[in-house]
Each structure stands twice: as structure tokens, then as C-alpha cells.
Amino acid sequence: MPGSVAPLDLAGVTIPYQFRCPISLELMRNPVTVCTVQTYDRSSIESWVATGNTTCPVTRVPLTDFTLIPNYTLRCLIQEWCVAHRALGVERTNRPWKPWRCCPSCCCRKPRVWRWRHDRSAYDD
Numbered sequence: 292m293p294g295s296v297a298p299l300d301l302a303g304v305t306i307p308y309q310f311r312c313p314i315s316l317e318l319m320r321n322p323v324t325v326c327t328v329q330t331y332d333r334s335s336i337e338s339w340v341a342t343g344n345t346t347c348p349v350t351r352v353p354l355t356d357f358t359l360i361p362n363y364t365l366r367c368l369i370q371e372w373c374v375a376h377r378a379l380g381v382e383r384t385n386r387p388w389k390p391w392r393c394c395p396s397c398c399c400r401k402p403r404v405w406r407w408r409h410d411r412s413a414y415d416d
Contacts, residue, residue: 304376304380307372310368313329314339320332321334322361322362324361325360327352329348330365
């Protein structure tokens with residue numbers, strides 16, 4: 292699969308293979324990682340498991356844990372790629388998660404580093 296990038300149905304835009312789901316070969320909208328450290332689109336891997344498959348589609352290793360871990364980094368990269376190719380007809384992926392906040396009462400949306408600094412300042416005398 293690496294190296295093979297088929298054209299998208301939109302004005303000849305090609306999707307990088309890293310952004311394609313290994314099951315559906317389509318642009319991942321909600322990438323999740325399974326216990327074998329492979330990433331799939333959530334709907335594709337859920338369908339794979341729902342049909343009775345118990346192995347990883349890429350490695351064929353048995354799935355010992357069916358927890359799906361969101362791959363936020365890949366999702367952000369895909370969104371950036373979609374925005375960069377918007378003029379060519381690529382639509383931005385949906386953001387199915389809520390923005391992270393440093394504390395329940397704060398609306399600053401700062402990175403995790405700010406949370407540590409924010410929490411730490413509460414304990415400083």
C-alpha cells in the first residue's frame with residue numbers, strides 16, 4: 292500500500308496513503324488506533340469487528356483488546372491537509388470531539404502544558 296496513492300474523485304487530488312484507512316482505502320474522518328498499533332477509520336474497524344473478525348486487518352494478529360484509541364495527531368494532520376486543499380474541492384473533516392479545556396471553569400483551551408502550570412500555581416504560596 293505505501294507508495295500507491297490513487298486519485299481522489301475530486302479534480303485529480305490525491306490523498307496521501309498515510310491518510311487512507313487500510314480497510315476502506317478512503318480518507319479517514321475519525322482515525323483510531325487498535326492494540327496492534329495500527330490506525331483505521333472508526334467506522335471501518337467497528338464494521339470489521341462487528342462482522343465477527345477478531346484479527347487486525349493489516350497484521351492479522353489477534354486483537355486482544357477491542358479498545359479504540361482516538362489518534363488526535365493524525366486527525367489534526369488530515370484536517371490541515373483538507374484545509375490546504377479546500378480550493379480543489381476537498382471538504383474538511385468533522386471534529387467529533389469537544390475541545391480540551393484546562394479546567395472546568397476555564398475557557399482558555401490551552402495545551403496540556405498550561406494545565407500543569409495552571410494547577411501548580413494553585414499550590415504555590
